[in-house]
Amino acid sequence: MDEAFEGRVLVIANRLPITIKEVSEGDFEYNISSGGLVSGLRSLAKAVDFKWFGWPGIDIHRNDKDKVRHDLADKFNAYPIFLPEDLAQRHYNGFSNSVLWPLLHRMPEKVGAEESWSKAYQEVNEIFADNIVPYVEDGDIVWVHDYHLLLLPGILRARLGKKKNLRIGFFLHTPFPTDDFFTILPFREEICQSLLLCDVVGFHTQEYARDFLDSASVVLEGVSRSPSDLHWDGRKVIVHGFPIGIEPGDFREKMESDAVKQELDGLKNQFKGQKILLGVDRLDYIKGIPQKLRAFDRFLTEHKEWLGKVVLIQLAIPTRPDVVTYQRLREEVESLVGHINGKHGTFSHTPIHYLYRSIKPEQLCALYAASDVCIISSIRDGLNMVSYEYIACQNKETAGTLMMSYYAGAVKTLPSCIVINPWDIPRFANTIRDVLDMPQEERRQRYTENAHVVDTYTSVRWGTSFLNTCYKMELPKQTDGGT
Numbered sequence: 001m002d003e004a005f006e007g008r009v010l011v012i013a014n015r016l017p018i019t020i021k022e023v024s025e026g027d028f029e030y031n032i033s034s035g036g037l038v039s040g041l042r043s044l045a046k047a048v049d050f051k052w053f054g055w056p057g058i059d060i061h062r063n064d065k066d067k068v069r070h071d072l073a074d075k076f077n078a079y080p081i082f083l084p085e086d087l088a089q090r091h092y093n094g095f096s097n098s099v100l101w102p103l104l105h106r107m108p109e110k111v112g113a114e115e116s117w118s119k120a121y122q123e124v125n126e127i128f129a130d131n132i133v134p135y136v137e138d139g140d141i142v143w144v145h146d147y148h149l150l151l152l153p154g155i156l157r158a159r160l161g162k163k164k165n166l167r168i169g170f171f172l173h174t175p176f177p178t179d180d181f182f183t184i185l186p187f188r189e190e191i192c193q194s195l196l197l198c199d200v201v202g203f204h205t206q207e208y209a210r211d212f213l214d215s216a217s218v219v220l221e222g223v224s225r226s227p228s229d230l231h232w233d234g235r236k237v238i239v240h241g242f243p244i245g246i247e248p249g250d251f252r253e254k255m256e257s258d259a260v261k262q263e264l265d266g267l268k269n270q271f272k273g274q275k276i277l278l279g280v281d282r283l284d285y286i287k288g289i290p291q292k293l294r295a296f297d298r299f300l301t302e303h304k305e306w307l308g309k310v311v312l313i314q315l316a317i318p319t320r321p322d323v324v325t326y327q328r329l330r331e332e333v334e335s336l337v338g339h340i341n342g343k344h345g346t347f348s349h350t351p352i353h354y355l356y357r358s359i360k361p362e363q364l365c366a367l368y369a370a371s372d373v374c375i376i377s378s379i380r381d382g383l384n385m386v387s388y389e390y391i392a393c394q395n396k397e398t399a400g401t402l403m404m405s406y407y408a409g410a411v412k413t414l415p416s417c418i419v420i421n422p423w424d425i426p427r428f429a430n431t432i433r434d435v436l437d438m439p440q441e442e443r444r445q446r447y448t449e450n451a452h453v454v455d456t457y458t459s460v461r462w463g464t465s466f467l468n469t470c471y472k473m474e475l476p477k478q479t480d481g482g483t
């Protein structure tokens, strides 16, 4: 276990871990938000005391701002950065999710373009800096997260140059593309300069770190590099893979609850005598949901002996519903589900159970525990936390199997998953059959090896390892996370 970390830390991420709802005029309800970044950092908060700055998702009347600020600081150690709605939309739906997100995932054909988006992006990064600067003290670590805030480290370094022993860290929760995709980006030089004004820049895998080092060397002059650091403009920057994790203990604890046991009994009863394949994904085009559905269709077509004996439960968690590419994906997925159920279903058997919504944590744990196989078919994915959560809810007896896309970062960290190419539908379909036929002994061995990783490389370990690297400016002795 990496040593605990005790310095003062400010965490900055686009989204606060809390969503605010105005239930009646001047009366607010606070709910915990979901997502890999939020849950990873929330677990870290148990081990490291940090202030969390971010956008609360809504703008509220100026008379209510102080009350909300007070509530959030008091109850959650969270500091909201309010943004005018139109600006927030152009930053979030516009530049962040319609330009950066597709390019970071190497999908230039999905990029949208509106001139006002890049200006909004720069403005929001400036507003974040305005809100954070008054809180920073000598010796602090300011840890900036994700693609919504790529320009923020550079702005903070310029404004906080006089602070003593200030460390700035940046962690990207997505993949980093190769330089032929990265160089498509508007203000690519500014993004690289900003990141190189950090002390530590972290990615989920060593491959993403290497791709960033390559891009920085292409875009900026005067960069000299070694495998895990870089020198530019008289400064040293550590660039390395720090794969995030989860807190498996939290899932196991939930598994013991009556609510989960009840849900699990219900599922076992409903799907008695059938194998369950599971997909849990935000409804995002990076997740390869159409590929998974087509492979399942092909599997049922080629292996009729399995008809009526296997179901695919696909949970599609709503995300970014205002972005047009996400609306089109929903239409495509729902039409495929209808087509496949119409083709292979009977009055007594529905092959795909599809839900477009979030479900309660207890229901999710039960679903993970009840499923024989979890299929991750992303066509590009930073790490993929669903795979870790699935393993955490299994045990040596159930020994569920993970099918993992070659294009998800977790393929590098979980050694014993079954690797699939989501583009190769015939082989993907055959692999579903092979996995369903896998002997119990092999399932158990693979589960045990994956569980060891999930138990060892937790989100607390990820966070303390990153922060200690910022603090000491040297890498931990043993590279974390098996990348």
Ligand code: G6P
Residues within 6 Å of the ligand: 015, 035, 036, 037, 038, 146, 173, 174, 319, 320
């Ligand atoms: C990815 C991103 C996170 C983001 C999450 C959910 O994991 O790296 O920054 O919070 O997706 O997306 P959303 O747009 O709903 O916050």
